[in-house]
Amino acid sequence: MQINISGQHLEVTDALRAYIGEKFKRLENHFDKITNAQVIMKVEKLQQKIEATLHIPKGPKEVVANAEHTDMYAAIDLLADKLDRQLKKHKEKSQSLLQGATGR
Template sequence: MQIELSGHHIEVTDAMRNQVEEKLSRITKHFPSLTKISVFLTVERKEQSAELITQYMGAQVAVNAKELDMYAAVKSAAKKLEAALQHRKGALNANEKQKPAA
């Protein structure tokens, strides 16, 4: 899977890149059909945020997490992305299993 990492007001270091890859490795195991995740790291006054965007089963899935620490923001965003992908997968499976109208 391709991880596109960019930063706004921050220099993306190897440690940050490793942290992002480590946190997203679990998602790639559960959702092998994902081909690309875009990660945007932003530093603002008194808060740091991580935004993750991907395409899954024909829909764009995007999450955003803001924390005081960048590593905590990446961890929180990865958890949110996994939950959003699970929700999308469940919605698609529910649509397939709907009962026919009587």
């Protein structure tokens, strides 16, 4: 999976890149068909905001999630959890459709 990381009003450090890469590797363990990801980090006053768009080949072509926290690392954790839940739901839904189609 290719991860594009950009920052608005903040510098994207190597530590942030490594942390995001580590979290997204966990997502790839649950759903290995992610082609690429676009991550945008923002700072607005005291809030750290992060948004990610994952591109997947089937079903909804994109999985999008947003998170915000006063700490960027905590925001990344929240985002990864949201994406993880969405990917699991998508995977379960696609598996149940396949099982329903073959059972008839």
